[in-house]
Amino acid sequence: xxxxxxxxxxxxxxxxxxxxxxxxxxxxxxxxxxxxxxxxxxxxxxxxxxxxxxxxxxxxxxxxxxxxxxxxxxxxxxxxxxxxxxxxxxxxxxxxxxxxxxxxxxxxxxxxxx
Amino acid sequence: xxxxxxxxxxxxxxxxxxxxxxxxxxxxxxxxxxxxxxxxxxxxxxxxxxxxxxxxxxxxxxxxxxxxxxxxxxxxxxxxxxxxxxxxxxxxxxxxxxxxxxxxxxxxxxxxx
Numbered sequence: 001x002x003x004x005x006x007x008x009x010x011x012x013x014x015x016x017x018x019x020x021x022x023x024x025x026x027x028x029x030x031x032x033x034x035x036x037x038x039x040x041x042x043x044x045x046x047x048x049x050x051x052x053x054x055x056x057x058x059x060x061x062x063x064x065x066x067x068x069x070x071x072x073x074x075x076x077x078x079x080x081x082x083x084x085x086x087x088x089x090x091x092x093x094x095x096x097x098x099x100x101x102x103x104x105x106x107x108x109x110x111x112x113x114x
Numbered sequence: 115x116x117x118x119x120x121x122x123x124x125x126x127x128x129x130x131x132x133x134x135x136x137x138x139x140x141x142x143x144x145x146x147x148x149x150x151x152x153x154x155x156x157x158x159x160x161x162x163x164x165x166x167x168x169x170x171x172x173x174x175x176x177x178x179x180x181x182x183x184x185x186x187x188x189x190x191x192x193x194x195x196x197x198x199x200x201x202x203x204x205x206x207x208x209x210x211x212x213x214x215x216x217x218x219x220x221x222x223x224x225x226x227x
Contacts, residue, residue: 033215040122040220041219042118042204042217042218042219042220043158043202043215043217045214045215045216048213056214091157091158093157102160103215105157105158105159106157107156107157108155108156108157110155
């Protein structure tokens with residue numbers, strides 16, 4: 001399968017714990033995006049990378065959230081000191097930066113904070 | 115006020131009916147308009163995208179953009195039960211898919227056999 005993959009697919013954690021999600025983009029895609037989707041809502045942009053550089057962060061991304069893409073390939077999204085309000089689907093997408101290219105989404109990681 | 119407004123539904127129609135899904139937006143900087151389909155517990159998949167005002171057709175799907183009214187639509191003809199999903203409109207500025215997308219809330223559609 002050459003699509004965007006995310007791991008884990010599901011995560012249940014207790015409030016206050018740290019969690020880390022991984023996203024593997026489509027091979028050779030140089031842009032990688034993170035979105036968050038809560039029940040009954042559309043995805044909301046969190047941040048994106050071009051290669052290893054983080055180009056934009058949403059104000060939704062509090063200090064407890066950090067994302068990295070150290071070698072310009074896979075990316076990790078870490079949430080520290082999780083809160084119940086962090087429960088959501090975390091979606092990763094990737095694209096190849098040129099005109100006419102769209103974003104392809106992964107299956108998402110569903111987080112439940114108890 | 116959200117930049118993109120979309121009726122969340124739910125919308126139920128009989129098989130074979132024509133379905134009309136709509137979004138309005140307030141940000142004049144939006145230039146690219148996309149429709150994604152999302153099945154339950156899956157990631158969104160791109161159905162169609164348009165750049166300028168007018169219509170674009172792909173099989174049973176037609177996307178329509180009216181920039182003067184800041185209004186976009188997706189029509190599904192001869193709807194099938196497999197079309198049952200949540201439909202998300204999404205928009206971006208001048209860089210098409212290479213910048214953040216702003217989504218509507220999604221409309222949940224059920225096609226009744």
